Amino acid sequence: MQIYKVGGAVRDRLLGKPVTDIDWVVVGATTEEMLAKGFRPVGADFPVFLHPKSGEEYALARTERKNGRGYGGFIFHASPDVTLEEDLIRRDLTINAMAEDDQQNLTDPYHGQRDLEARLLRHVSPAFAEDPLRVLRVARFAARYAELGFTVAPETLELMRQLSESGELEALTAERSWKEIARALMEDQPQVFIEVLRECGALKVLMPEVDALFGVPQPAAHHPEIDTGVHTLSVLEQAALHKQPLSVRWACLLHDLGKGLTPEEEWPRHIAHEHKGLKLIKAVNERFKAPKDCQELALLVGEYHTHGHRALELKPSTLLELLQSFDVYRRPQRFEEFIAACEMDARGRKGLEQRSYPQADYLRGAATAARSIAVQPLLEKGFKGPELGEAIKRERLRALKAYKEAASA
Template sequence: MQIYLVGGAVRDKLLGLKVKDRDWLVVGTTPEQMLNLGYQQVGADFPVFLHPRSKEEYALARTERKTAGGYTGFTCNAAPDVTLEEDLLRRDLTINAIAMDENNQLIDPYHGQKDLELKVLRHVSDAFIEDPLRVLRVARFAARYHGLGFTVAAETLALMQQICASGELAFLSAERVWQETARSIEGSNPEVYIEVLRQCSALKIWFAELDILWGVPNPPQWHPEIDTGIHTIMVLQQAAQLSDKLTVRFAALVHDLGKGLTPQEKWPSHPGHEKSGLAAINTLCDRLKAPNECRELALLMSEYHTHVHKAFELKPSTLLKVLNHCDVWRKPQRFADFLLCCEADARGRTGFENRDYPNTTYFWQAYQAALQVDVKAIVATGLKGEAIKLRLNELRISALKSFKESYQSSAT
């Protein structure tokens, strides 16, 4: 029985990064022996055990044979005679196929250390194509290690394209696709994940509403980058600089889906794209089984981002309409996140990246002004039901009118 540290722990240790989770590989034993040593079995499809004290995962060395579609369609062999090299051969990337023994000696049969030096994400063997989940994993690794200079090997990208062309990607569960996507979007370079998926045609399979944005033009006076797909990537980059929140970054990513539905004869303008994008966002969120908070912020962003861009032109009644529709009174933090998305959209354009964007401050101050209206005082006057709501709106519009006049006066 030999135990090795494997996978991401070895990879990140060699890269000088902080190791978060440690995975262990056990060679030359059986499930019965592991149980007798006090390990707790947790793997239903193949033998994985929790250490009796550390609770870290220990997996028996195994080989796999493809027997059906998808990433679960494998028959596993975890016999005691499976070697370390055989187990490492089934792994996705060479940089994830390095093991370390109890004496800190590296076992690297597939030259993962060399690829760490070259900063290349390269598949271990042609068995790579048997698991469609690897398309998303490689895209996630490309995003995660982009800052270190890593890129996907051309031959590995070709296999990813082959997987996508085969139809295997459709066998993935929405939960796994969302899990890989969320982890990537929350990282430091979420745009790389999207770009890699697009390069291998995975984007059009799981994110069709997003994929069609490339090649759709915007008015050049407002969008020097012109292409809506490029703009989307730029907005996602800006959102990543402004917020770590998954909700903010996802909303930034899908805020312009309506532009993919604009008839070509109306290009490069996109009248009504704010509302036409709502159905596309709902369809995408349904497919991905995205969390409700991601969907809700994305819908607000699609419908009302141009209102914020035109903030200084809006009448007090329109300002209140936006505030009410965003339910800012009950969900002020979500409204603040919405404004961050709008700022990312404004800056996600060539030449606008470092421009001031006072619109969000203006909208937040307008909310603060309307918030000063005392609801309890209205109730105390004896009004009931709908009359309370009407009076509340009247007073908030009056407060917003005073705010707007005061703002304009101070600006001049």
């Protein structure tokens, strides 16, 4: 029995990056031997075991053979005679197909270290094209290591292009796709993930609504970058720079989908794009089964982001409707995330990345003013039921009028 550290732990150590998760491969062992040493089996598809003390995952060396569509369409074979090289060749990228023993002696049959030095994301073997999930994974790695200068090797990009055209991407489950999308959006340069997907044709398959934004012009006065797709990438980049949570990044990606529906004769204006985009945002949300908080924020940002930009001009009644839509009284954090998404949208414009966004504090102040209305005095005056609701609304409106007058003074 020989045990090797493999994959990301080896890659990141060689890159000088912190190692978080460690994967182990066991060569020359049987399931019975692992159980006898106290390892606990997990997973039904192939033999993976948890270490009796550390809890880390140890997998028996295995080979795989394609026998169906999608990510799960494989037959695995694990036995003591499977070599380390045979196990490594089934991995996606050369930089993930290295192993080291307990003395840090490197096994690198597919030149991963060379590709690390060349800053290349290159596939290990033609079997790369058998797993459509790898299109998303490579795009995610491109986003993760963009700051180090990594790019996708042309021949790997071509395989990704072939996969995108083959119909295999449609076989991916929503859960697997979302897991990769969510991880990619939380990288330091998530816009690179979208760029790579677009470059290989996968964006058109997975998110045609986002792909449709490229080449759609906007008014130069508000959008010096002109192109709606370029703007979307810039907004996503700003969200990462400002360390926004996943829900905000997802909303940033989808906020302008309605502009992809504008007839060419109306370009560069996009009248009512906020409302037109809601059905598209809903479709993307459902396609990937995004978490509820991500779904809700994306829809709200899509519908109301222009309200955010015009906050200082809004009538008190419109401001009150906005606050009601977000349920700021019970869910203040969601309104904070809306404000953040609006600010990222304002900054995601060429040359305006450092602009101030006074709307943010104004909206926070409005929410505070509306929340300051106490219900108890109204109950004491005898209001109840629908009348109480109307009385609360009147008082909040009065508070917002006073707030707006004070802010304008």
